Amino acid sequence: MPGFLLPLLILSPLAASVILFLFAKRISARGAGLLAAGSVGFSAVISMVLAFLLLSRTNADPFQITLWEWMRTADISAHMSFLLDPVSLVMILVVTVVGFLIHLYAARYMADDPGIARFFGCMTLFVAAMLVLVLASDLFCLFIGWxxxxxxxxxxxxxxxxxxxxxxxxxxxxxxxxxxxxxxxCGLLLLMTSAGGSLQISHILSAVTTGQLSSSVVSGAALFLLIGALAKSAQIPFQTWLPDAMAGPTPTSALIHAATMVTAGVYLIARLHMLFTAAPLVMTLMAVTGTLTLLMAACTALVQTDLKRILAWSTISQLGYMFLALGTGIWQAALFHLVTHAFFKALLFLTAGAIIARVHHEQNIFRMGGLFRAMPGVAAAFLAGASALAGLPLITAGFYSKEMILSSVWPASFALAPGLALSGHLLWGAALAGAFLTALYIFRCVFIIFPGQPQTAISGRTPRLMAIPLACLAFLSLAGGFVEMPDALVPVHLFTHMLAPAAAGSSAAISPDAVSHIAISGAEAPRWLLLAGGIAPVAGLAVAWVLWGRTRPVMREVPGQAAIVSLARAGSGTDRLYDVFFVQPFRFLAWLTRHDIIDGLITGAGRMTRRLSLFFLQVRAGSLGLASAGTITMTREGDLLLTRLQNGRVRWYAAWIVAGLCAALASALLA
Structure with missing residues (x-):
C-alpha cells in the first residue's frame, strides 16, 4: 500500500485551511467554496482508494506508517504515526464522504456571508484534525486531533x-x-506510567491482554477515558453544550455536531474496546449512562419548538444508543449506528437549513406549516431522514443499525458487584421506549411543518448545489443499512465481516470474569425482538399522526404542568444545577476579584497589623523608658544617701555604732 496516501489524506484539507486563513480577504466566496470542497473531495477519493487497497489485501494485517518520533526520554516515547485498519477505514470514509457533501452544500449556503473564507478555513481544519484523530496509532497523536x-x-x-x-x-x-x-x-498519563512509557494503541492493548496492567489501573484508566468520551459526545451529565451549539451555521451543525465530532467519544471506546471490556463496572456505567441519556434526550426533544434544537437533542439521544451498544460489548453495532446516523442526521440538518433559509430564518416549527407544496423535494429529503432516524422497518438504514443494538442488549448481563448483575431486559425495554419516542418527536415535526396551511411567507428555491448533497444523503439514509441485515430477514453481514480483522484479538483480552455483560450475537436473538423493534417506531408514527397529523390536530403543544414542560425544554434542569453549583460561585469570585475586594481585605489587614505594630512599639518604648528613668533616679538617690552617710566624720560613725548597739539590745530584750 502506498505509504504517502495516509499523510496526503490529512494534508489536503490542512493545506486548504492554511490557504484560506492566509488569504481570507483576497479570495472570493466562490473560490473559497471550491477550494474547501475540492480539498475534502480529494480526501474522499483517497479514502475510497485506501478502502479498495485495504479490503483487497489477502492478509488481514493493518497498514501503519510512522512519520517521525515526537519525543523520547528515559521513560516516555511518543510518535506521530497513523494506522489504517477496518475501524479507522470506516471513520475516514464517513468523515471525508459526508464531509465533502456538507462542504458542497455549504459552498452555496454560505455564499453571501462575508466571512466565508474564515468559515471554510475552520471547516477544513476540522476535517484535518478529525482525520488525525481517527488515524492515530498513538494515543498522544490521537489527543492532538481530539x-x-x-x-x-x-x-x-x-x-x-x-x-x-x-x-x-x-x-x-x-x-x-x-x-x-x-x-x-489523566487516563492517558495513568496508562503511560503503567505500561512502560508508551501510548501506542497496540502496546496498550497488548499490556491489557497479557495482564501487565492491574485491574485497578485498567478500571481507573477506563473510567477517566469514559468521562472524556461522555463530555465529547454530550452524554449525561455533559449534554447541555450540544443544544446551545446550534448557534453556529447549519453546515457546522451537520458536520461537527451530528456526523463527526460528537462521535469521537464512540470511536475512542470502540478503538480501545479491549481495555474497556476488561473493566466490567465501567462497561455497566457506560450502558446505564447511554440508556438514561437516550430517554432523557428523547423526552426533551418532544417538547422543543426550535427545529435545530429538536435535531440537537435527537443527536444526544442517538449517541445514547451507541454508548448502550458499547457498554454491552457489541462495539460493531455502535459503529454501524454511527455510520447510519451520520447519513440521516447530516441530511436532517441540511434540509433544516434549506427550510430555515426559505422561511426567512424562522426556526419555530409552529410558525411554519404548508411547506410540502412549496418545497416538495426538500420535504421528501426530510421525510427520508426522519424515517431513518425513527428506524421505520425494512426501508431505512436506521432500522437495521438500531435493531442490531436492541437485539444485542436483550440477552446481555451487566456486572454491578460480585454475584450481582443487571439484566439486559431492563435496558432493552428502555431503549425500545426510546425508539417509540424518537418516531413520535420526529414525525411531530414532519406533521407540523409540511402539511396544513402556511404560517409564514415562503420565498426562493433550493439551489441545485444544495439539492445534490440532499439527494445523495437521502439515498444513503434509506439504502445505507443494507450492508448489515439480520438473519431473520436476509443474512447479510458485510459490515461486521469487514470489521472482523479488528475484532480478531478481542477474545484474548477478555478475562473469564469480564464476560458476563457481553451480549450474544444478534443472529442468535429471538425473532420476536426484530418484530418488537419494527413495531415501536411504527407505533410512534401512528401516535404522532393521531396527535398532529390530522386536519384538526388533537394538540399543538405537549400537555402537562407548565413547570415540567419548562424543565424539559431547558434540558431537564441541568443548566440550572450547573448555574447554582458552579457558575454563580465562580461569578462571585470574579466579582470579588474585579472589585478588588480580596485585595482590599488583604490591604486592610496589613494596615491594621502595621498600626498595631506601631502601637505596641510605642508602648514597649514608653515602658522601657519609664523603667529606665526610675532605675536611674533610685540609683542616684541611693548614691546621695550613701554619700551623706560616708562623710568622713568619726563622731558620726561612733554615734551610728552606739545607735545600732542600742537597737540590737532592745530587740534582744523584747524578744
Missing amino acids: EGVGLCSYLLIGFWYENPANTAAARKAFYITRIGDTAML
Whole structure:
C-alpha cells in the first residue's frame, strides 16, 4: 500500500485551511467554496482508494506508517504515526464522504456571508484534525486531533461572534468539553506510567491482554477515558453544550455536531474496546449512562419548538444508543449506528437549513406549516431522514443499525458487584421506549411543518448545489443499512465481516470474569425482538399522526404542568444545577476579584497589623523608658544617701555604732 496516501489524506484539507486563513480577504466566496470542497473531495477519493487497497489485501494485517518520533526520554516515547485498519477505514470514509457533501452544500449556503473564507478555513481544519484523530496509532497523536476538533468546534459555534449569545454558547462548549479532556489526559498519563512509557494503541492493548496492567489501573484508566468520551459526545451529565451549539451555521451543525465530532467519544471506546471490556463496572456505567441519556434526550426533544434544537437533542439521544451498544460489548453495532446516523442526521440538518433559509430564518416549527407544496423535494429529503432516524422497518438504514443494538442488549448481563448483575431486559425495554419516542418527536415535526396551511411567507428555491448533497444523503439514509441485515430477514453481514480483522484479538483480552455483560450475537436473538423493534417506531408514527397529523390536530403543544414542560425544554434542569453549583460561585469570585475586594481585605489587614505594630512599639518604648528613668533616679538617690552617710566624720560613725548597739539590745530584750 502506498505509504504517502495516509499523510496526503490529512494534508489536503490542512493545506486548504492554511490557504484560506492566509488569504481570507483576497479570495472570493466562490473560490473559497471550491477550494474547501475540492480539498475534502480529494480526501474522499483517497479514502475510497485506501478502502479498495485495504479490503483487497489477502492478509488481514493493518497498514501503519510512522512519520517521525515526537519525543523520547528515559521513560516516555511518543510518535506521530497513523494506522489504517477496518475501524479507522470506516471513520475516514464517513468523515471525508459526508464531509465533502456538507462542504458542497455549504459552498452555496454560505455564499453571501462575508466571512466565508474564515468559515471554510475552520471547516477544513476540522476535517484535518478529525482525520488525525481517527488515524492515530498513538494515543498522544490521537489527543492532538481530539484537541484540534475541540478548537474548531469553538471557532465554528462562535462564528457569528457579533451576537453575544453565540460567543456564550462557544465558551460553554469549550468549558464543558475541557472537563472531559482533562479526565482523558489523566487516563492517558495513568496508562503511560503503567505500561512502560508508551501510548501506542497496540502496546496498550497488548499490556491489557497479557495482564501487565492491574485491574485497578485498567478500571481507573477506563473510567477517566469514559468521562472524556461522555463530555465529547454530550452524554449525561455533559449534554447541555450540544443544544446551545446550534448557534453556529447549519453546515457546522451537520458536520461537527451530528456526523463527526460528537462521535469521537464512540470511536475512542470502540478503538480501545479491549481495555474497556476488561473493566466490567465501567462497561455497566457506560450502558446505564447511554440508556438514561437516550430517554432523557428523547423526552426533551418532544417538547422543543426550535427545529435545530429538536435535531440537537435527537443527536444526544442517538449517541445514547451507541454508548448502550458499547457498554454491552457489541462495539460493531455502535459503529454501524454511527455510520447510519451520520447519513440521516447530516441530511436532517441540511434540509433544516434549506427550510430555515426559505422561511426567512424562522426556526419555530409552529410558525411554519404548508411547506410540502412549496418545497416538495426538500420535504421528501426530510421525510427520508426522519424515517431513518425513527428506524421505520425494512426501508431505512436506521432500522437495521438500531435493531442490531436492541437485539444485542436483550440477552446481555451487566456486572454491578460480585454475584450481582443487571439484566439486559431492563435496558432493552428502555431503549425500545426510546425508539417509540424518537418516531413520535420526529414525525411531530414532519406533521407540523409540511402539511396544513402556511404560517409564514415562503420565498426562493433550493439551489441545485444544495439539492445534490440532499439527494445523495437521502439515498444513503434509506439504502445505507443494507450492508448489515439480520438473519431473520436476509443474512447479510458485510459490515461486521469487514470489521472482523479488528475484532480478531478481542477474545484474548477478555478475562473469564469480564464476560458476563457481553451480549450474544444478534443472529442468535429471538425473532420476536426484530418484530418488537419494527413495531415501536411504527407505533410512534401512528401516535404522532393521531396527535398532529390530522386536519384538526388533537394538540399543538405537549400537555402537562407548565413547570415540567419548562424543565424539559431547558434540558431537564441541568443548566440550572450547573448555574447554582458552579457558575454563580465562580461569578462571585470574579466579582470579588474585579472589585478588588480580596485585595482590599488583604490591604486592610496589613494596615491594621502595621498600626498595631506601631502601637505596641510605642508602648514597649514608653515602658522601657519609664523603667529606665526610675532605675536611674533610685540609683542616684541611693548614691546621695550613701554619700551623706560616708562623710568622713568619726563622731558620726561612733554615734551610728552606739545607735545600732542600742537597737540590737532592745530587740534582744523584747524578744
